[in-house]
Amino acid sequence: MPQMDFSAPRLFVEAALAPGEIVALERNQSNYLGNVLRLAAGDAILVFNGRDGEWRAEIGGRKRPDSLTIVAQTRPQDRLPDIAFVFAPLKHARLDYMVQKAVEMGASSLQPVLTRFTQVSRVNGERMRANVIEAAEQCGILSLAEVAEPLNLDRYLGQRDASRLLVFCDEAADVADPVQALCGEQAASRGIDILIGPEGGFAEEERAILLRQQRTLRLSLGPRVLRADTAGVAALALVQAVLGDWAGSGA
Numbered sequence: 001m002p003q004m005d006f007s008a009p010r011l012f013v014e015a016a017l018a019p020g021e022i023v024a025l026e027r028n029q030s031n032y033l034g035n036v037l038r039l040a041a042g043d044a045i046l047v048f049n050g051r052d053g054e055w056r057a058e059i060g061g062r063k064r065p066d067s068l069t070i071v072a073q074t075r076p077q078d079r080l081p082d083i084a085f086v087f088a089p090l091k092h093a094r095l096d097y098m099v100q101k102a103v104e105m106g107a108s109s110l111q112p113v114l115t116r117f118t119q120v121s122r123v124n125g126e127r128m129r130a131n132v133i134e135a136a137e138q139c140g141i142l143s144l145a146e147v148a149e150p151l152n153l154d155r156y157l158g159q160r161d162a163s164r165l166l167v168f169c170d171e172a173a174d175v176a177d178p179v180q181a182l183c184g185e186q187a188a189s190r191g192i193d194i195l196i197g198p199e200g201g202f203a204e205e206e207r208a209i210l211l212r213q214q215r216t217l218r219l220s221l222g223p224r225v226l227r228a229d230t231a232g233v234a235a236l237a238l239v240q241a242v243l244g245d246w247a248g249s250g251a
Contacts, residue, residue, distance in 0.1 A: 171201055185217055
């Protein structure tokens with residue numbers, strides 16, 4: 001496995017990457033490289049686009065960085081485990097945190113769902129994607145998580161693939177060993193959806209609908225009630241450790 005260079009700056013670009021390609025920098029990227037990182041023409045950075053792996057690139061430009069020349073690939077493209085993070089959106093900074101941590105933990109898609117007690121009815125998809133990109137740049141991630149449009153919980157459940165495992169994190173569930181519960185699903189897992197509810201929890205009718213789903217694992221996250229963003233990190237860590245790529249194989 002190619003070693004990751006933690007010291008080199010990383011930048012996400014939309015353009016295709018191949019040896020000799022020249023990529024024009026956007027204004028904010030030029031400002032970041034030139035004014036924030038104090039880099040200039042001839043300096044090297046790492047770039048990725050979520051499709052073609054990671055590449056070493058050389059900065060070009062006279063007065064300020066304005067382009068990148070793609071030199072050589074440093075890491076091939078990888079594939080994220082098939083784990084969808086499904087969550088009731090939160091307000092501003094806490095939503096930013098939740099998105100960033102879900103990306104760092106290896107989620108392949110982010111699906112906001114609106115429940116009875118969801119505090120936020122509008123979600124800024126562009127801001128979510130910006131947080132996805134920032135987390136990927138900072139953490140050496142090559143594949144970008146997809147950002148889906150918000151759906152009502154009923155609609156989401158009606159259109160999701162019923163063969164996928166739905167890990168339903170429920171503060172009302174009996175406290176039990178979550179690792180043992182997940183281990184019982186390992187052989188049959190064909191993609192996993194992790195559902196985190198709002199701060200006010202799920203309504204009783206929502207809980208009843210969730211428990212009627214074809215492949216649902218009602219999971220307790222311990223004896224303490226967690227905030228939604230904390231619960232998301234905890235649930236992703238558990239699933240990744242038992243069923244995901246932390247265990248050495250994809251979900």
